Amino acid sequence: MTRLLAISGSLRAGSSNTMLLDAAARLTPDGVEIAVYRHLDELPAFNPDLDTESAPQAVLRFRSELQKSQGVIISTPEYAHGVPGALKNALDWLVASGEMYEKPVALFNASARGTFAQASLLETLTVMTAKIISAASVTIELTGKGLDSTGIIADPTISETIRSAVSAFAQAINAG
Ligand SMILES: Cc1cc2nc3c(=O)[nH]c(=O)nc-3n(C[C@H](O)[C@H](O)[C@H](O)COP(=O)(O)O)c2cc1C
Numbered sequence: 001m002t003r004l005l006a007i008s009g010s011l012r013a014g015s016s017n018t019m020l021l022d023a024a025a026r027l028t029p030d031g032v033e034i035a036v037y038r039h040l041d042e043l044p045a046f047n048p049d050l051d052t053e054s055a056p057q058a059v060l061r062f063r064s065e066l067q068k069s070q071g072v073i074i075s076t077p078e079y080a081h082g083v084p085g086a087l088k089n090a091l092d093w094l095v096a097s098g099e100m101y102e103k104p105v106a107l108f109n110a111s112a113r114g115t116f117a118q119a120s121l122l123e124t125l126t127v128m129t130a131k132i133i134s135a136a137s138v139t140i141e142l143t144g145k146g147l148d149s150t151g152i153i154a155d156p157t158i159s160e161t162i163r164s165a166v167s168a169f170a171q172a173i174n175a176g
Helices: 016-026 057-067 085-092 115-127 149-154 156-174
Strands: 002-008 032-037 071-075 104-109
Touching: 002 016, 002 156, 016 032, 016 071, 016 104, 016 149, 016 156, 032 057, 032 156, 071 156, 085 115, 104 115, 104 156, 149 156
Parallel strands: 002 032, 002 071, 071 104
Antiparallel strands: none
16 A cells, blocks of 8 residues: 655635645555645654654654655745745755655646746755656646535546646556
8 A cells, every 4th residue: 555645835715726636646556545734734844943843743643644654746826925824834844854855746736827936835845856757747637616625526637637746656656
């Protein structure tokens, strides 16, 4: 079983990025499991002084979720031409601990406009030595569509794009 952790950069209840990841979790091919991480807002503000063996519990749980996963899917909005603070904060907790070293990452994007955030996220992940899998990274325009995960799954074009991206991701992971 290939386990993937999906992280949305949006804390909004109706977030299109979270809906996209929820849909992906419901469309997994055989042999693939996606867990959607829902605790970004529980991570305290990153402080290197707290980044010790007794780091905050929420941080330890987050790292453990990553250790259990062979790959990570990130889907994020753009805020003021940047990565949302909650997502950048979560990544900052992983810089020294190493869960992202060589970790395969697929970048999903629910808005084609968010090019600054995508570029910035790519730069951060690259310096953390994550392996970005381009074949599994997709932009699916959901802005203004008001679709929940069931609506996303009901759209045959979108659901096929998601399925193909997740399959390509699992293949890249399993090919080493
Ligand atoms: C405070 C704030 C700042 C934003 N700044 C940008 C921006 O700089 N560029 C952009 O393309 N969209 C920007 N947006 C729009 C969001 O990125 C967009 O609506 C996104 O699809 C929301 O994702 P979500 O549905 O997952 O929450 C901003 C939204 C908010 C709330």
